[in-house]
Amino acid sequence: MSTSIGNLSADNHVKARIDRQFENMSPALQKAAAWLRKNTYKAVFMSIKDIALAAEVSDATVHRLCSVLGYSGFNELKKDLKADELSLRTLRRLEKNLEAPPSSFMQKAIEIELQNLQQTFTPELESSLHEAADMLISARRVYVVGWRMTLSVAHSLYYQLHLVFGNAVLIPSATEITEHLAFIGEDDVLLAMHFPRYSRIITQTVDEAKELGARCIIMTDSPLAPSFSRSDAALVAATDSPGFLDSYVTPLLISQLLIQLIALKQPDQIKAQLRKQEQLFEDFGMFRP
Template sequence: MNHDILTLIQGNMPTFSKGQKRIANFILESYDKAAFMTASRLGKRVGVSESTVVRFAAELGYQGYPDMQKSLQKMIRNRLTSVQRIEVTNDRLGDQDLLSMVLQSDIEKIRLTLEELDRDSFEKAAEAIVSARKIYIMGVRSSAAIATFLTFYFNLIFDNVVEVSANTASEVFERLLRVGEGDVVIGVSFPRYSSRTVQAMNFARDRGATTIAITDSEASPLAPLGTYLLKARSDMASFVDSLVAPLSLINALLVAVSQKKNDDLAATFQNLERIWEEYGVYEKVQE
């Protein structure tokens, strides 16, 4: 279903029944909330049955209500403001237990990520990282936490890692000035997508670098720029981005890379342990 769902609804409005028009009008006016409602909840909100909502989705050409809902969510994921996110979350929560809902949602995102991840792309991405001349890592805003985590551990494994800071647009391209063939550029971005990360990945790809896009779906503007696409489901918990599944993917990538560098890594950590001990980096916990 490639058409904008709002355009699709407007074009079919004359053919809808009275109940379907109520559904259509609500979606057109409050698509940010409708996208995260169950068929039952949407039906109650506009005063129609759940089956009417399901038939409405079929009328538009979707395989079912979840398919229509997915289309709505993809359309709006990058459009929601922080205020809209809070409103949507409050509507989704209702009287449910907040702690259970958030944690169960994170568990589900990890499960879906495991099911949907392209294993071949994952393996090739790990191989490319290990053999790279230089490794560039970029992620801004909420994705900066993931990029920094990845950079911290890669710096323990490799001596050719560059974290691309993005305080200004010029700073991004200055850090990537010498990028080219033989280099790997890892871009991390989740909704709302960072334009600077997209620009940096485009720049790196045009200069012949291998690009690894870590993002949430093929609909992400980062996806077509990746030599290898690693998808991890993300979600929003109020104005906060839930990045549990992306971080789990990063953990798996770190383990995969470390296994390929196993012999070198053992020697590196032997040296590190001596340094940490000598300079008292870690507190000793008494048994």
């Protein structure tokens, strides 16, 4: 019996279809199929012409490959490629790491984090940070959403935003999303963490918030995120890691930079608020002298 993953059974993964049909393919089809099997993630973002050029085959060969694999067309193939990329993500990463364990685990982790930073910190990110900061500064309320592994990033952003503005709301679980959405409006901002495996509830939350007139800021790892196209600003952070779970070092750094940028844009307001906080800390004797 096949194992069901979302709407895609294990027997119907693109790679499984290629493996079943590979021996019966022509040399040209085998060349295209071999490239596709090795480059699933890249192919999600590519056109037929792009794939044909990369695999060094004709456009017609890519069209024929879709048909041989049992798809009605290229769009249907890409839909399954995307599902393939997201399903069993953690298990596949673990298997890959077990096949070739690094000689120095710590050194490998540092190298991957440096790669994440290099991939993430681009002029596009800087522009998006400015857009996000301006939205947060002008917001009546900021609703922050992020669960499971992304809760660390969501809670950090919530705490810092509430510290300086006093208008942040952390939605603690999916079970309370409707109660909070009932109050969201045109002057509000939804700040959502949307990382693999891309929660459907987060997607629906973004859609509902947009319908209610709110602006949406998405922090994610890729334009593959279902909510990416619906966002008013997207902060894309690489989350690769040497382990089987994603790393949130870079998203946490982005959250800190976002707050720093807000402080640079609103220095007088932030200074006044921090002075109030310090006075209250002193009044309550919260910390040792």
